[in-house]
Amino acid sequence: MGPGFGENDSPRWPLRGRAAIVTGASRRAGIGYAVARRLLGMGASVVVHHHAGHDATQRWGADDVGAVLDGLREVLRVEGPPGARLVDVGSDLAVLGAPEALVAAAVAEFNGVDVLVANHARSAPDGGLGDLTAEVLDGHWAVDARSVILLVQAVAGAHTPGRAPARMVLLTSGQQKGPMPGEIAYVAAKAALAGVTATLADELADRGITLNTANPGPVDTGYATGAAHAAVAARFPGGQWGEPDDPARLIAWLCTDDARWVTGQVIDSEGGFRRH
Numbered sequence: 001m002g003p004g005f006g007e008n009d010s011p012r013w014p015l016r017g018r019a020a021i022v023t024g025a026s027r028r029a030g031i032g033y034a035v036a037r038r039l040l041g042m043g044a045s046v047v048v049h050h051h052a053g054h055d056a057t058q059r060w061g062a063d064d065v066g067a068v069l070d071g072l073r074e075v076l077r078v079e080g081p082p083g084a085r086l087v088d089v090g091s092d093l094a095v096l097g098a099p100e101a102l103v104a105a106a107v108a109e110f111n112g113v114d115v116l117v118a119n120h121a122r123s124a125p126d127g128g129l130g131d132l133t134a135e136v137l138d139g140h141w142a143v144d145a146r147s148v149i150l151l152v153q154a155v156a157g158a159h160t161p162g163r164a165p166a167r168m169v170l171l172t173s174g175q176q177k178g179p180m181p182g183e184i185a186y187v188a189a190k191a192a193l194a195g196v197t198a199t200l201a202d203e204l205a206d207r208g209i210t211l212n213t214a215n216p217g218p219v220d221t222g223y224a225t226g227a228a229h230a231a232v233a234a235r236f237p238g239g240q241w242g243e244p245d246d247p248a249r250l251i252a253w254l255c256t257d258d259a260r261w262v263t264g265q266v267i268d269s270e271g272g273f274r275r276h
Helices: 031-041 052-056 065-079 098-110 134-158 184-205 226-233 245-254
Strands: 019-022 045-050 086-090 115-118 167-171 210-215 266-268
Touching: 019 031, 019 098, 031 045, 031 065, 031 115, 031 245, 045 065, 045 098, 065 086, 086 098, 098 134, 115 134, 134 167, 134 184, 167 184, 167 245, 184 210, 210 245
Parallel strands: 019 045, 019 115, 045 086, 115 167, 167 210, 210 266
Antiparallel strands: none
16 A cells, blocks of 8 residues: 555645546547546556457557556656556456456555546447347446446445545436437446436445546547548537547546535536537
């Protein structure tokens, strides 16, 4: 365990002494990577979860996990406080027991967990009505909803009295603000997270743990190209997509004591995106 756990008296490092888990941080173009950079720069020790095998099946492809970790280590070296550390864990969180094993790994390193950012998600395969199968629906449920709820449960169970108040942030996808054609399985699972946010937050409140859900809106992580990329850009003021660090700013703030009075909320961070 690093020095000063539970201490939070540095304006430069508001998360100094805190241990965080950030899931789905296997691509330098992704939101998870941007969040991990933010938390490291704010003083946290971070367990970075990655599953490059998922990315390799997607049209944008996998990143070099070694390069991802090197980038994060550089942030820690330049911006982090003495004693802060970076640990990485690779796993498929759809596998039974994997969410609990990830939390156990963090506890073994840092004697507890103070921050959870559940950023990971399954993107494909998916479909509209007429294309869906039970396997597709179950696959999205297992990754996008079930594993997240199990992570919340495991972190809550590992949080001990005397540590800093824990902060949890889930990610949804704006499905409550309009249709997402061809993504029924993904939308259903992400909607479950938005729908369960208030209930999870209520169950955690008496333990001094806050839980919120962020909708990052359309963020340019490399999944859209060509005409599709231009069409989405045109719906933003100024014609520019969100960048990964845009939602990362909100998510990182929700992990600090400045957000201690915010819990049970689904917060949109969409930069004025227009659906009509």
